[in-house]
Amino acid sequence: MNNQNTLTLVNPTNGNLAFKILFFESNAFFDHIQRNNYYSLIWIKEGSGILKSDFSEYKFSTNHLLSFSPYQPFMLIPNGSISGVALQFHPDFFCIHKHQTEVACNGVLFNNIYQPPFVLLDTKSTNTLQLIIEQICFEMQNPALAQTELLVSYLKIFLITASRLKTEQHKQAKEDTTNTKEPFILQSLKDAIEAYYREKHAVNEYAEMLNITPKSLAKITKTHLNKNLTTLISERIIIEAKRELYLTNKPIKQIAYELGYQDEYYFSRFFKTNTEISPQVYRNTVGFDRQAKVSIN
Known part of the structure; x- marks a missing residue:
């Protein structure tokens, strides 16, 4: 564990990040190009701005959940203050490819070349994800038997919730443009x-x-x-x-x-x-x- 704003599990064999939850109240962590060797989920709780990802730019705002694959370049340029929470995990900790049938986020949240790398959270999903974040924090601050297995379970629920919402929003957007x-x-x-x-x-x-x-x-x-x-x-x-x-x-x-x-x-x-x-x-x-x-x- 690092401090009250960052909770981290590391790979004991090499000291590299396995799983981390980060609470941020500024853009200091994301104000330069990121190319991480792990997956990142960044929940913008307050603020808005521009997301630069791959070769494109997008607008983001409050309650956008951003998602990035390993080595996918991205950078946030906020309009003003920004705050939120980020979940980051290495493929060794949880492989979305190997667990595709369980979470179905590959090609939805990650590795999707046709849609922006984010989803807008509604009230229901916001409440669900907030509860998961709280459970993850409790588990990481009070480790017990089978900690990794429980954290992976929470992560799966987080990914499934976000994937379902993005799929629903994509279907609606597709219906809105069917006649063009x-x-x-x-x-x-x-x-x-x-x-x-x-x-x-x-x-x-x-x-x-x-x-x-x-x-x-x-x-x-x-x-x-x-x-x-x-x-x-x-x-x-x-x-x-x-x-x-x-x-x-x-x-x-x-x-x-x-x-x-x-x-x-x-x-x-x-x-x-x-x-x-x-x-x-x-x-x-x-x-x-x-x-x-x-x-x-």
Whole structure:
């Protein structure tokens, strides 16, 4: 444990963060680009401002819950004072990929290239999450038998609650735009990227598939997703690359080939350009062949 504003569990084998809850009353923790090797959930309880994440900017305000994957770059630029609470956990403590059937947050809260990396909390979810935060704090200040298992259970409830809410809000937003042409094109684009991201990496290939000019498609993605098409394609490839590096022991050369890159070194440069670390460093610090695993009793 650190102090009254930060409660931390560490990996006893290497001293690195396993799970942390942080209460903040300023932007001092997030006023520079973050690229953490753990998941972050940041609940803005008071304040508003601009969120810079990946290649986009978004507005955030009170009761927004922000969510970021390992090594996803982000920074907060508040309009004034800001306060809230953050939950941070390493994949060794809780792997969202391995527990996807239990919490279903992968592709919703995390690793979602089509939606902003946050959800607006309503009254019901706010009350639920506040109770969970209080339970987590109590458990971390009064550790007992099976502490890790209980903390993981609280974390699961937190993730499920937020994922359900974001899914509901996305469905409503989709219904609100059902009768317009552009969202239809976007859905076709999403389907195309999911089907062909391993073999088609060029913007013009997707524009041709959708019978639309690259310029028009770029305008639609920028307007509705706040990202350009090149970024969407790259992010989808990176998500899959990270999954393979994290969950498997496949050689990097094989992962590159399966993602449509004949040259392993070109793929490594592409990965580093988008994440600022190499595939091998990502695997060593987050992924499959980490020598030290969390073991907290």
